[in-house]
């Protein structure tokens with residue numbers, strides 16, 4: 001009998017966090033790294049929220065609290081969802097979690113088992129795929145296409161839905177592509193899901209980037225389509241909207257009170273509750289008239305950086321980058337760059353046992369980090385299954401504008417550094 005259960009080996013991870021130790025090691029050697037790897041706004045939490053959290057701590061609101069989430073916060077969430085999505089939403093169907101991430105795995109544990117199929121976008125947030133083998137279900141990635149601006153059509157979804165489909169992850173606006181969906185598209189997806197799936201199918205609509213849209217785009221949710229209102233779980237949180245990744249407050253609105261009870265019980269088992277003083281801060285964030293201006297200022301900065309970075313990347317031979325309509329990521333196609341730098345040839349000549357552990361865009365990611373000091377993420381950081389034909393990088397633009405300019409100059413330099421890439425591969429380190 002070994003130390004670990006069979007299950008323990010089945011869960012994958014999130015590369016954005018794994019790159020951190022490499023960056024720290026390079027910095028310890030005195031190297032400066034431009035950090036475009038992690039998805040967290042480089043803004044402080046809005047001052048009015050910070051003040052409220054401090055006040056709550058001074059009020060000794062530092063004890064266990066309702067494991068489902070503070071009733072006052074749940075009421076604010078239900079109101080916000082009802083107003084922005086045009087649906088009924090009651091506080092009794094809302095559950096507060098330590099972030100938007102926990103419901104991803106908890107929903108898979110709750111709704112899925114062997115024989116159930118979990119549909120999710122690829123490229124997509126890696127945790128969707130990571131959990132599927134862990135719960136013994138079957139992963140069904142839908143490969144989103146650059147030519148469709150990484151959105152999802154009903155025709156594409158139709159190719160993967162079966163009688164065994166149990167959970168469908170949707171993520172608009174999307175990490176890593178910034179893709180959004182129009183109301184017409186969502187209506188078609190909703191009609192398709194209703195006509196093809198069982199009554200118990202659940203749509204996990206990850207809307208954590210609901211406030212970060214550009215160019216007059218409005219956030220749309222599939223829950224607004226009546227056909228699937230009672231099949232949809234809305235998930236969002238404070239990490240991105242309030243630049244508060246460390247506050248660990250996320251939430252979900254479930255289709256029924258009974259389901260919310262199940263998740264409340266999971267909270268009791270796993271977390272007991274989330275910090276009451278932070279929940280009060282988020283409540284104020286949702287209710288305060290100061291919040292929209294704070295969010296707008298951050299979004300305007302992201303828009304300006306998006307324009308800068310997309311133009312800068314498109315000026316590099318071998319890179320092609322769409323202009324995302326939302327989020328703080330850009331997702332350039334680097335196939336041409338991989339060809340120009342000799343990355344495909346280098347990949348093909350790697351020992352057979354090494355190749356499955358890396359990919360052309362992984363070699364590019366590592367070359368950019370270790371030789372040119374720019375931290376990005378490769379394509380397979382956003383779903384491994386079936387990712388082999390695709391060659392992309394994700395860059396987070398939630399990093400300082402001056403740093404981004406420096407990062408762009410370094411990427412342009414790297415694109416001319418064929419010799420440097422050869423030396424990097426010959427040295428044989430950090431190839432995966």
Ligand SMILES: Cc1ncc(COP(=O)(O)O)c(C=O)c1O
Nearest residue numbers: 039099100101125175237239250
């Ligand atoms: C699509 C998506 N969902 C969920 C999360 C998790 O957010 P949180 O920090 O609130 O757990 C992230 C974070 O990057 C994300 O990009």
